[in-house]
Amino acid sequence: MARWFKVVEDAEYVDFSGVRQTFNSADKVGDYVVFDVGSNRIVTVIHFGRGRLYIRHVFTHAEYDAWSKKLRRNP
Numbered sequence: 071m072a073r074w075f076k077v078v079e080d081a082e083y084v085d086f087s088g089v090r091q092t093f094n095s096a097d098k099v100g101d102y103v104v105f106d107v108g109s110n111r112i113v114t115v116i117h118f119g120r121g122r123l124y125i126r127h128v129f130t131h132a133e134y135d136a137w138s139k140k141l142r143r144n145p
Contacts, residue, residue, distance in 0.1 A: 086118075
């Protein structure tokens with residue numbers, strides 16, 4: 071996770087395709103960008119125009135599955 075943090079800290083993403091070039095497993099889920107890092111899922115919000123990335127949740131895969139199921143039911 072420290073390596074992931076260093077990469078995103080130094081990155082200057084202008085859009086989601088830039089994120090995918092660095093992390094091909096990154097997904098867009100609603101307004102969130104989700105990273106698969108080791109045994110965790112990191113749920114973020116990226117404000118591309120401002121150059122800001124905010125971590126909203128760090129989940130295990132099981133916790134993420136439960137969270138995303140709720141998100142799909144309550145858009």
